[in-house]
Amino acid sequence: MPTLKQLAKREEHFVSGHRLCGGCGAGLVARMVMLAIEKPVIVGNATGCLEVASTIFPYSAWNVPWIHSAFENVAATVSGIEAAYRSLKRQGKIDKDIVFVALGGDGGTYDIGLQSLSGAAERGHKILYVCYNNEAYMNTGIQRSSATPRAAHTTTSPLGKVIPGKVQFPKDLPSIMVAHNIPYVATSIPGRWNDLVNKVEKAVTFDGFTFIDVLTPCRLGWPHEPELTMEISRLAVETCIWPLYEVVEGKYRLTYRPKEKKPVVEWFKPQRRFAHLFKPENQQLLEDIQKEIDKRWESLLKKCEG
Amino acid sequence: MKEKKAGWKELPEGDVLEGASSLKFRTGNWRNRRPVHISERCINCFICWVSCPDGAVKVDSETGKFGHFDYDFCKGCGICAYECPKKAIEMVDDEG
Ligand SMILES: Cc1ncc(C[n+]2csc(CCOP(=O)(O)OP(=O)(O)O)c2C)c(N)n1
Ligand code: SF4
Numbered sequence: 001m002p003t004l005k006q007l008a009k010r011e012e013h014f015v016s017g018h019r020l021c022g023g024c025g026a027g028l029v030a031r032m033v034m035l036a037i038e039k040p041v042i043v044g045n046a047t048g049c050l051e052v053a054s055t056i057f058p059y060s061a062w063n064v065p066w067i068h069s070a071f072e073n074v075a076a077t078v079s080g081i082e083a084a085y086r087s088l089k090r091q092g093k094i095d096k097d098i099v100f101v102a103l104g105g106d107g108g109t110y111d112i113g114l115q116s117l118s119g120a121a122e123r124g125h126k127i128l129y130v131c132y133n134n135e136a137y138m139n140t141g142i143q144r145s146s147a148t149p150r151a152a153h154t155t156t157s158p159l160g161k162v163i164p165g166k167v168q169f170p171k172d173l174p175s176i177m178v179a180h181n182i183p184y185v186a187t188s189i190p191g192r193w194n195d196l197v198n199k200v201e202k203a204v205t206f207d208g209f210t211f212i213d214v215l216t217p218c219r220l221g222w223p224h225e226p227e228l229t230m231e232i233s234r235l236a237v238e239t240c241i242w243p244l245y246e247v248v249e250g251k252y253r254l255t256y257r258p259k260e261k262k263p264v265v266e267w268f269k270p271q272r273r274f275a276h277l278f279k280p281e282n283q284q285l286l287e288d289i290q291k292e293i294d295k296r297w298e299s300l301l302k303k304c305e306g
Numbered sequence: 307m308k309e310k311k312a313g314w315k316e317l318p319e320g321d322v323l324e325g326a327s328s329l330k331f332r333t334g335n336w337r338n339r340r341p342v343h344i345s346e347r348c349i350n351c352f353i354c355w356v357s358c359p360d361g362a363v364k365v366d367s368e369t370g371k372f373g374h375f376d377y378d379f380c381k382g383c384g385i386c387a388y389e390c391p392k393k394a395i396e397m398v399d400d401e402g
């Protein structure tokens with residue numbers, strides 16, 4: 001695990017001049033993931049804010065080989081590159097050790113990209129897939145995804161007279177990835193740089209498909225004050241809404257345990273998409289959410305003990 | 307930054323972009339406030355450096371200490387100031 005002093009000496013592979021919003025969590029995730037990998041690396045990026053804003057023609061913020069794939073198939077695109085690399089290696093035409101990284105938003109990962117993700121995991125390509133999960137389709141103007149939390153207001157789960165924001169709870173994608181029996185699955189946040197760097201470093205050592213789901217604040221869609229990007233991601237951990245854990249060869253381990261579990265409202269407070277939850281008529285909804293979070297947290301703890 | 311945009315007829319059908327060419331596109335003029343470093347309070351922990359989504363906090367490679375803010379790219383989000391454990395960064399209104 002490198003110190004910040006050591007990290008700061010590394011070359012940046014995701015550089016300034018990209019056009020993500022000021023304070024965008026996705027920029028932090030991209031920078032930290034790239035800083036964590038010292039070997040030569042090839043990156044694939046599904047359509048979404050990170051891809052769009054980092055490669056606006058004719059500029060690119062990446063100084064490694066990088067490819068844009070369609071919204072739904074970054075895992076397939078990078079699978080192809082990795083398979084070609086393995087073939088070239090077998091033929092003795094290349095001897096470099098190369099790391100393959102696929103980056104996708106929650107829309108491109110939990111929803112439309114789930115099939116290609118599952119295929120790549122099942123085939124066992126040696127790829128690190130990082131989902132920067134900002135909990136909605138942000139690049140097209142904040143539509144709900146299967147990662148959007150219950151009660152969040154989005155343009156397709158709008159707060160109104162009939163529904164109080166999104167009706168469903170988010171899909172548990174890390175569990176789906178664990179069910180693929182891949183060697184490494186983890187959750188992370190940008191607000192704990194060492195957690196993310198550590199997990200990326202570890203993930204790329206496995207000989208197989210690895211997956212990290214990073215809860216990634218979006219100051220425009222959640223919306224929150226831009227300086228709170230890292231803090232809000234930590235609040236999700238402290239409230240046990242987004243526990244930090246890893247699953248190595250099927251074995252669960254909590255990588256951080258909050259000293260004192262905070263009530264879920266602490267996470268809702270700084271985000272306007274949840275402002276309506278504080279109205280008296282939504283008291284029951286708030287309690288239901290707390291109950292569900294408690295249930296998911298307890299079930300995770302059991303997995304970590306077992 | 308002002309740039310002359312190519313019309314759709316002039317655009318290539320596909321293209322390979324030059325690595326790190328975004329450094330030619332300065333985002334500093336998005337900013338309406340800017341971080342200012344208070345060196346007496348700084349302990350050179352580099353939390354600000356790792357916390358910048360825009361890579362606009364620079365470490366001085368010779369001294370190994372906090373270097374400067376790159377105002378050509380800093381968007382003024384304030385994360386660095388919020389995260390600094392020593393309150394050694396202050397956000398001030400930006401004129402231009
Ligand atoms: C097949 C297809 N459908 C729709 C789109 C339009 N589109 C571009 S980005 C995007 C949303 C991306 O959401 P997500 O993956 O969560 O990334 P984010 O923008 O939130 O970073 C959509 C719907 C597309 N590019 N391709
Ligand atoms: S809309 Fe959200 S995810 Fe997209 S660039 Fe802005 S802050 Fe980042």
Ligand code: SF4
Pocket residue numbers: 343347348349350351352353354355372389390391392393394395
């Ligand atoms: S975070 Fe604060 S104390 Fe640490 S290097 Fe930056 S300015 Fe100095």
Ligand code: SF4
Pocket residue numbers: 023340341357358359360361362363375379380381382383384385386387
């Ligand atoms: S204000 Fe934001 S963009 Fe500017 S240096 Fe600090 S973290 Fe980076």
Ligand SMILES: [Mg+2]
Pocket residue numbers: 105106107132133134135136137138
């Ligand atoms: Mg998204």
